Amino acid sequence: MTKELITGAELIVRSLEHLNVSTVFGVPGGAILPAYDPLYDSPIRHILARHEQGAGHMAEGYAQATGELGVVIATSGPGATNLITPLANALMDSTPLLAITGQVASTAIGNDAFQEAYTVGLSMAATKHNYLITDASEIPQVLKEAKYIATSGRPGPVLVDVPKDILNQKTGWVEPKDLDLPGYKPTLEPNPKMIQQAANLIKSSKKPILYVGGGIIHSNSHKELYDLATTYNIPVVTTLMGRGAFPDGHELCLEMPGMHGNYTATTSIQDSDLLIAIGVRFDDRVTANPDFFAQNAKVIHADIDPAEIGKVREAQVPIVGDAKNVLIGLTEALKGSELDTASWINDLREMKKNFPLNYDQKDDGPLKVPYVLEQLQNLTEEEAVVVSGVGQHQMWISQHWNFTEPNTWLNSGGLGTMGYSLPAAIGAQTAFPDKLVLALDGDGCFQMTCQELITASTENIPIKVVVFNNGNHGMVRQWQKIFYNSKFSASELTHHTPDYVKLAESMGAVGLRMTKKDDVKKIFTEMLNINDKPVLIDCVVDPDDMVFPMVPAGGSNDQIIMNKEDLKQL
Amino acid sequence: MSERILSVLVEDKPGVLARVSSTISRRGFNINSLSVGPTHIEGRSKMTIVTELDAVEQVKKQLNKLVNVIKIVELDPEMTIETEVLLLKVSINKDTQTSVIEKANLSSAKSVDVGQDYAIFEMTGSSKELNKFEKLMKPFGIIEMVRGGRIAIQSNL
Numbered sequence: 001m002t003k004e005l006i007t008g009a010e011l012i013v014r015s016l017e018h019l020n021v022s023t024v025f026g027v028p029g030g031a032i033l034p035a036y037d038p039l040y041d042s043p044i045r046h047i048l049a050r051h052e053q054g055a056g057h058m059a060e061g062y063a064q065a066t067g068e069l070g071v072v073i074a075t076s077g078p079g080a081t082n083l084i085t086p087l088a089n090a091l092m093d094s095t096p097l098l099a100i101t102g103q104v105a106s107t108a109i110g111n112d113a114f115q116e117a118y119t120v121g122l123s124m125a126a127t128k129h130n131y132l133i134t135d136a137s138e139i140p141q142v143l144k145e146a147k148y149i150a151t152s153g154r155p156g157p158v159l160v161d162v163p164k165d166i167l168n169q170k171t172g173w174v175e176p177k178d179l180d181l182p183g184y185k186p187t188l189e190p191n192p193k194m195i196q197q198a199a200n201l202i203k204s205s206k207k208p209i210l211y212v213g214g215g216i217i218h219s220n221s222h223k224e225l226y227d228l229a230t231t232y233n234i235p236v237v238t239t240l241m242g243r244g245a246f247p248d249g250h251e252l253c254l255e256m257p258g259m260h261g262n263y264t265a266t267t268s269i270q271d272s273d274l275l276i277a278i279g280v281r282f283d284d285r286v287t288a289n290p291d292f293f294a295q296n297a298k299v300i301h302a303d304i305d306p307a308e309i310g311k312v313r314e315a316q317v318p319i320v321g322d323a324k325n326v327l328i329g330l331t332e333a334l335k336g337s338e339l340d341t342a343s344w345i346n347d348l349r350e351m352k353k354n355f356p357l358n359y360d361q362k363d364d365g366p367l368k369v370p371y372v373l374e375q376l377q378n379l380t381e382e383e384a385v386v387v388s389g390v391g392q393h394q395m396w397i398s399q400h401w402n403f404t405e406p407n408t409w410l411n412s413g414g415l416g417t418m419g420y421s422l423p424a425a426i427g428a429q430t431a432f433p434d435k436l437v438l439a440l441d442g443d444g445c446f447q448m449t450c451q452e453l454i455t456a457s458t459e460n461i462p463i464k465v466v467v468f469n470n471g472n473h474g475m476v477r478q479w480q481k482i483f484y485n486s487k488f489s490a491s492e493l494t495h496h497t498p499d500y501v502k503l504a505e506s507m508g509a510v511g512l513r514m515t516k517k518d519d520v521k522k523i524f525t526e527m528l529n530i531n532d533k534p535v536l537i538d539c540v541v542d543p544d545d546m547v548f549p550m551v552p553a554g555g556s557n558d559q560i561i562m563n564k565e566d567l568k569q570l
Numbered sequence: 571m572s573e574r575i576l577s578v579l580v581e582d583k584p585g586v587l588a589r590v591s592s593t594i595s596r597r598g599f600n601i602n603s604l605s606v607g608p609t610h611i612e613g614r615s616k617m618t619i620v621t622e623l624d625a626v627e628q629v630k631k632q633l634n635k636l637v638n639v640i641k642i643v644e645l646d647p648e649m650t651i652e653t654e655v656l657l658l659k660v661s662i663n664k665d666t667q668t669s670v671i672e673k674a675n676l677s678s679a680k681s682v683d684v685g686q687d688y689a690i691f692e693m694t695g696s697s698k699e700l701n702k703f704e705k706l707m708k709p710f711g712i713i714e715m716v717r718g719g720r721i722a723i724q725s726n727l
Binding site: 120121124125128129132149181182183184305306307310311 | 580581584585588589592596627628631632634635636637638639640641
C-alpha cells in the first residue's frame with residue numbers, strides 16, 4: 001500500500017493537532033501561506049492578530065494563564081522580526097512558547113530574497129532553542145521536540161523556521177520517534193544530601209524567609225509551598241513573577257520585595273538570617289546593589305536552572321531541581337521539627353503595621369491608581385486574571401491587588417515590555433472564555449499595541465481594559481522628577497493623545513470614562529455587566545503621582561524611600 | 571588571570587558553533603582560541619575553547635543550557651596534552667636561505683614548499699613553541715602566517 005502523500009504544511013497542522021494544540025495566534029503572509037491552507041480546515045482555532053508582536057504576547061498570555069504551551073505563527077522577514085520582542089519576553093519570564101515562522105524557499109535562502117530575514121540567527125539569543133527545517137519529513141519530530149523543550153525544565157520559547165518549498169514538499173506522515181536529546185536532560189529530583197543540609201540550616205534559623213518567584217507557578221507547587229510555610233511558620237515574600245504563589249492576606253505573606261516592594265518585604269530579607277530562595281533569580285529589581293543585599297543571611301537556592309544558582313549571590317546550599325520536589329523534600333526533611341520563629345513573625349507583624357502601603361485619594365482630587373484598583377477589586381467577586389503593562393501602574397497593581405491564586409497575575413517582569421497587557425489579556429481570555437480577564441494598562445503601554453483591541457472585538461473576546469491615563473510615560477516622568485531635575489524630556493504624551501472612548505468605539509468595543517472619585521463605582525459596575533464585547537475604560541489619573549516605596553537602581557535595600565518627603569534627603 | 575581550557579562535546583548539527591560562540595560573547599567573555607572538529611563518535615564534534623576567565627563556572631553553566639551541548643569538561647592544565655598547528659610563509663634569498671632552513675630544522679618545523687624567494691613551514695606544538703618559531707622567523711620577513719585553534723586532550727596520569 002502506498003503511503004498517503006501530504007505536504008509539509010499539512011504535517012505542521014496535523015502535528016499541532018497531535019500535540020493537543022487547540023488555539024494558535026498569528027498573522028499570515030507569503031512564505032507561511034501554505035500552512036494557512038490546511039489550518040483553515042483544522043479544528044484548531046486561529047486568532048488573527050493585527051501585528052505579530054501582538055500575536056506573540058497573546059500566545060504568552062495564553063501560556064501564562066494556563067501553564068500550557070502557547071503557539072504563534074508568523075511569516076518570514078518582518079513577520080519573524082516582529083516576533084523577536086515576545087520571544088525575548090518569554091525567555092526572560094520562562095514562558096513556554098512555540099513560534100512557527102515561514103521562511104523563503106530553501107533555494108533562495110542567503111540571496112536577500114523578498115521578505116527574507118535570517119530568523120534562526122536573529123532569534124538565537126531570544127529563544128531557548130530553535131530549528132530550521134530542511135526536509136518536510138523532519139516536521140513531526142521537530143515539533144514534538146520543540147514542545148518538549150518549551151514546556152520542560154525551565155520553560156521558554158522555541159522557534160521553528162520552515163522554508164516555503166518545504167511547506168509545499170509532499171511526503172508521507174512520519175510518526176515521531178521517542179525523544180533523543182543527549183544534551184538536554186533537566187534535573188527534576190533534588191539531591192537528598194542537599195535537601196538535608198538545607199533542612200539543617202532551616203532548623204537552626206531564627207529569621208528565615210521563603211523568597212519565592214515564578215518557579216513556584218511554573219512547577220504548579222503553590223500547595224506544597226503553602227504546606228511548608230504554614231507547617232513550620234516561615235514568612236514568605238513573593239517576587240513580581242511569583243505574586244499569587246502564596247496567598248496575600250495570609251499572616252505569613254509579606255508580598256513583594258524590591259525596588260517598589262513594600263517596606264516589610266524588602267526589610268525582612270535584609271534582617272533575615274536565612275533566605276530559602278526557590279524559583280527566583282536574585283533579579284536586580286529585588287536585590288538592588290547585591291553587595292548590600294541580605295548581608296546577614298545564609299542562602300539556600302533551589303532552581304531548576306543550574307545557571308541561576310550562584311549567578312548573582314553565592315548559595316551555601318545549592319539545590320538543582322523542580323520546585324515542587326524541593327518543597328516536598330524540605331517539608332519531609334523537617335518533619336517533627338519546630339522552628340523558633342514566633343518572635344520573628346511578631347517583629348514582621350509590627351513592621352507591617354508601622355509601615356503600611358498608603359495613598360492619598362482626595363474626594364475632589366484627581367484619581368489615584370491604588371484607590372481605583374482597590375475599588376475595582378472590591379467589586380469583583382470572582383478571582384480575576386489581571387494582566388498588566390509595564391511601569392507605575394504595574395507596580396501599583398502588584399502592591400495593592402490581593403492575589404490569592406497562581407496564574408492570575410500576568411505581566412512582563414524580566415524584559416519589561418510595554419504593550420504586553422492588551423494582547424496577553426486576549427490570550428488569557430481565549431483560554432478562559434468565562435473568566436473575568438482585566439487588562440490594566442498604562443496609556444503609554446496601550447498605545448504600543450492598541451490595535452489588538454480590534455482583534456478582541458472581531459473574535460468576540462470580552463476582555464475588560466482599563467487604561468490608566470496620566471498623559472505621560474509615568475515611570476519615566478517619576479525618574480526624571482527624582483534624578484533629572486524634573487526635566488521632562490520626551491515623557492509627555494498629552495498633546496495628541498487619542499480620545500480613548502472614541503478609539504474603543506471605533507474598534508468595536510464599548511468605551512467608558514472615569515475622571516473623579518464619584519465615577520469609579522458606577523463605571524466599573526457598568527463595565528462588569530458587559531460580557532458580550534470588549535470594554536475599555538479611559539481612567540484619567542493624577543500625572544504627578546509617584547510609586548513608593550522606592551529603592552533607586554544600584555542603591556541599598558537598607559535605604560528605602562518611603563514618600564516624597566524622603567526624596568528631599570537624596 | 572590564567573588560561574582555562576574547556577573541552578566541549580556537542581551534537582554535530584548546523585549552527586552549533588554559532589550558538590556556542592554567541593553564548594560566550596553575549597555574556598561579555600573573550601575567547602583566546604576555539605577549534606572544532608569531528609570525534610571518533612558519529613554525530614559528535616569536539617570544541618576546544620581557551621579563555622581567560624574568572625567566571626568560567628557561569629560560562630560552563632550557560633553553555634550547558636544549550637540543547638546541542640552534551641558535555642563540558644574543564645581540562646586540568648597539569649594533566650593536559652595540548653597542541654596547535656601553524657603554517658608560515660617567510661622570505662628567503664641567497665644569503666638567508668641556509669640560515670632560515672637551519673633554524674626551521676632546529677625548531678622541528680617541516681618545510682612543505684620552497685620557492686625562489688619564499689619558503690613555507692608547517693609546525694605543530696605548544697603555543698609557546700609556535701610563538702618562539704615565529705619570533706625566530708621574524709627578522710627574515712614573514713609574508714603570511716596562519717595558526718589553527720588549540721586542541722587539547724586529558725592525559726591518563
